[in-house]
Amino acid sequence: MKTRDVIASAVQNTFRSKLRTSLTVIAIFIGAFTLTLTSAIGAGISSFIDSQVGAIGAPGVLTVTPVPEDAPADDGPAVYDPDRATGGASIDGPPGMAGGGMNQADLDRIAEVPGITGVTPAVTLPVDFVETAGSQRYELTLDLATGLFIPDLAAGAAVADVDERQLQLPADYVEALGFADAQAAIGQPVTLGVTDAVGGHHEVEAVVAGITNPGLMNLGPEGNQALADALLAAQRTGVTGEATPVYLAADASIDPASTPEQIAAIKADLVDAGFQGMTVADQIGAFKTVIDVVTSILNAFAVIALLAAGFGIVNTLLMSVQERTREIGLMKAMGMRSGKVFGLFSMEAVFIGFLGSAIGAGVAIATGLIAAPLLAEGLFAELPGLEIVRFEPLSVAIIMGVVMAIAFLAGTLPARRAARQHPIEALRYE
Amino acid sequence: MSDLVLEATDVAKSYGRGESRFDALKGVSMQVRAGESLAILGKSGSGKSTLMHILALLDAPDAGSLRISGHDVTSLSTADIHRLRNRDFGFVFQQFFLVPDATVLENVIMPLKIAGVGVRERTERGMAALRALELDDKARNRATALSGGQKQRAVIARALVNEPTVIFADEPTGNLDTVTGGIVEDILFDLNRDKGITLVIVTHDEELAARCDRQIHLRDGLEVSPELAGAAA
Numbered sequence: 001m002k003t004r005d006v007i008a009s010a011v012q013n014t015f016r017s018k019l020r021t022s023l024t025v026i027a028i029f030i031g032a033f034t035l036t037l038t039s040a041i042g043a044g045i046s047s048f049i050d051s052q053v054g055a056i057g058a059p060g061v062l063t064v065t066p067v068p069e070d071a072p073a074d075d076g077p078a079v080y081d082p083d084r085a086t087g088g089a090s091i092d093g094p095p096g097m098a099g100g101g102m103n104q105a106d107l108d109r110i111a112e113v114p115g116i117t118g119v120t121p122a123v124t125l126p127v128d129f130v131e132t133a134g135s136q137r138y139e140l141t142l143d144l145a146t147g148l149f150i151p152d153l154a155a156g157a158a159v160a161d162v163d164e165r166q167l168q169l170p171a172d173y174v175e176a177l178g179f180a181d182a183q184a185a186i187g188q189p190v191t192l193g194v195t196d197a198v199g200g201h202h203e204v205e206a207v208v209a210g211i212t213n214p215g216l217m218n219l220g221p222e223g224n225q226a227l228a229d230a231l232l233a234a235q236r237t238g239v240t241g242e243a244t245p246v247y248l249a250a251d252a253s254i255d256p257a258s259t260p261e262q263i264a265a266i267k268a269d270l271v272d273a274g275f276q277g278m279t280v281a282d283q284i285g286a287f288k289t290v291i292d293v294v295t296s297i298l299n300a301f302a303v304i305a306l307l308a309a310g311f312g313i314v315n316t317l318l319m320s321v322q323e324r325t326r327e328i329g330l331m332k333a334m335g336m337r338s339g340k341v342f343g344l345f346s347m348e349a350v351f352i353g354f355l356g357s358a359i360g361a362g363v364a365i366a367t368g369l370i371a372a373p374l375l376a377e378g379l380f381a382e383l384p385g386l387e388i389v390r391f392e393p394l395s396v397a398i399i400m401g402v403v404m405a406i407a408f409l410a411g412t413l414p415a416r417r418a419a420r421q422h423p424i425e426a427l428r429y430e
Numbered sequence: 431m432s433d434l435v436l437e438a439t440d441v442a443k444s445y446g447r448g449e450s451r452f453d454a455l456k457g458v459s460m461q462v463r464a465g466e467s468l469a470i471l472g473k474s475g476s477g478k479s480t481l482m483h484i485l486a487l488l489d490a491p492d493a494g495s496l497r498i499s500g501h502d503v504t505s506l507s508t509a510d511i512h513r514l515r516n517r518d519f520g521f522v523f524q525q526f527f528l529v530p531d532a533t534v535l536e537n538v539i540m541p542l543k544i545a546g547v548g549v550r551e552r553t554e555r556g557m558a559a560l561r562a563l564e565l566d567d568k569a570r571n572r573a574t575a576l577s578g579g580q581k582q583r584a585v586i587a588r589a590l591v592n593e594p595t596v597i598f599a600d601e602p603t604g605n606l607d608t609v610t611g612g613i614v615e616d617i618l619f620d621l622n623r624d625k626g627i628t629l630v631i632v633t634h635d636e637e638l639a640a641r642c643d644r645q646i647h648l649r650d651g652l653e654v655s656p657e658l659a660g661a662a663a
């Protein structure tokens with residue numbers, strides 16, 4: 001018997017007992033559907049996270065903050081210590097505030113940690129508000145751009161190190177400041193309010209260079225050096241003498257190709273030096289963990305469905321072998337080899353697996369493609385760029401292959417029983 | 431193997447073991463010559479089918495030997511045996527053994543499909559066999575939709591389709607009324623006469639046996655003379 005005929009006959013036989021086949025196919029369908037969807041969600045989320053990590057935190061950046069010396073408090077809240085308290089100073093408080101920050105000596109110590117190639121302090125600029133002609137005044141936490149993070153832009157470009165005072169704003173400022181859309185804001189002037197040391201108010205003009213997309217890790221508004229200089233100059237009006245700058249955080253550069261082990265070692269060294277370092281991936285980690293748990297639960301469910309389907313196949317085909325005892329005997333009497341009989345029944349199992357997995361994957365893809373845009377506009381509207389499901393041909397192929405392999409394995413038992421049948425006993429069978 | 435000759439020497443076959451052991455054949459020697467029609471006669475349970483199965487290489491004897499055109503069967507490979515059954519033998523059984531939910535044509539071309547003949551050729555040959563048995567108008571019908579006589583004609587078409595040298599028929603008319611049985615008999619003997627196909631017919635019907643060139647009488651697993659065969663065991 002030709003292989004083509006074996007396959008064709010197997011396919012034909014599958015449709016002989018439609019009800020039995022359908023029930024088995026349903027179990028496989030559930031498994032394949034779930035696996036396809038969860039793998040697509042997994043792929044969608046991780047590609048989103050990768051793009052976020054890639055966009056805002058080059059993999060080679062650790063955000064370093066000081067570890068409070070008596071901090072590790074698994075046993076309740078920390079005890080109040082008047083010498084240590086920052087007195088509610090926020091990150092946009094004036095330089096020179098109390099403890100909790102890092103000074104130049106700290107930055108030098110961070111730079112000495114092996115594996116750290118550079119340290120850039122996170123400088124928060126003293127901005128009270130932002131406004132355009134005719135808009136309300138809005139609060140703005142503006143940082144000095146470090147150039148380490150590549151912003152995920154909706155329009156325009158990242159701030160550049162030029163003489164023009166530039167800043168980039170998050171997308172939610174676009175409408176508030178009276179711009180039609182992100183593109184319309186680019187190149188437009190905005191006014192920033194600054195309060196100086198003696199309570200005087202100053203206004204600094206700047207130009208919008210770019211509008212950033214909201215993301216998991218919001219890269220806040222950033223200004224270029226020219227803007228920072230102007231703002232700091234305005235703030236220092238009336239100040240005599242030099243103030244020592246204090247930073248709440250610093251960005252430490254490391255080799256972007258560092259392995260997780262190397263990063264862990266650097267973090268350990270930072271802890272020894274009294275600091276803690278976090279990659280952007282760490283900061284997104286919590287979100288990813290939730291997704292991972294959900295997809296694992298769904299995957300476990302899918303695997304159980306597939307196991308049940310495996311037994312379903314065994315059962316279906318055993319019944320089929322039983323029913324077709326005479327036909328098998330007849331085919332063997334007419335010279336069909338045992339190997340081909342085995343092939344016929346195992347191919348039937350594989351085809352049932354193919355049917356279930358193809359329908360499952362197909363419906364999963366259709367569901368994903370229909371549901372994803374709806375979810376993206378509804379539930380996940382805050383996260384543009386999030387591809388909730390991402391169907392990769394390779395993973396769909398792998399899922400179908402695995403399901404068909406499971407089906408084949410399940411089919412071997414009945415197929416062997418069929419192959420071993422003695423033609424005479426099969427023909428005498430009543 | 432047009433001059434194919436089957437030669438059984440002292441073949442014995444028993445079923446079961448120990449207490450329930452039953453000797454179905456107790457040492458039978460016989461020959462099937464090329465082109466003849468041979469009847470294996472005997473009462474129910476006398477071992478006719480068992481003997482036919484051994485001759486048709488469907489079953490192996492426990493003792494004794496079988497030679498095909500001079501070659502001992504034990505020297506043949508499994509592949510040779512499968513090829514012989516597929517190309518040189520045709521089978522007709524009392525219970526028809528048609529696949530119920532396949533079409534008549536699909537049933538008829540089964541040996542060709544097993545042999546690996548292509549779709550077009552096997553359809554042509556299947557239709558030719560059905561035409562020879564005046565069943566070509568039923569080719570696309572389900573096998574279950576046929577009457578008894580039509581079923582047996584379909585079975586003969588199936589036995590014929592691979593142009594065999596020997597047709598083994600086990601009680602080919604056992605399930606048919608006299609008239610239909612007579613028609614089926616005519617078809618078989620026509621094949622024997624016109625195409626030189628050797629016939630081995632297992633039957634307990636004396637009249638059918640009488641139409642054959644030669645008869646072998648079995649009783650309780652032994653060959654006996656015609657007079658003894660009729661006597662009570």
Ligand SMILES: Nc1ncnc2c1ncn2[C@@H]1O[C@H](COP(=O)(O)OP(=O)(O)O)[C@@H](O)[C@H]1O
Pocket residue numbers: 428445446452454472473474475476477478479480481
């Ligand atoms: N598979 C088997 N197991 C046990 N006994 C069997 C088996 N096949 C046949 N027999 C017995 O062997 C004897 C001969 O059977 P068979 O050759 O079919 O006889 P016949 O065709 O002449 O009626 C019968 O008594 C039958 O019951």
Ligand SMILES: [Mg+2]
Pocket residue numbers: 478479480600
């Ligand atoms: Mg019999």
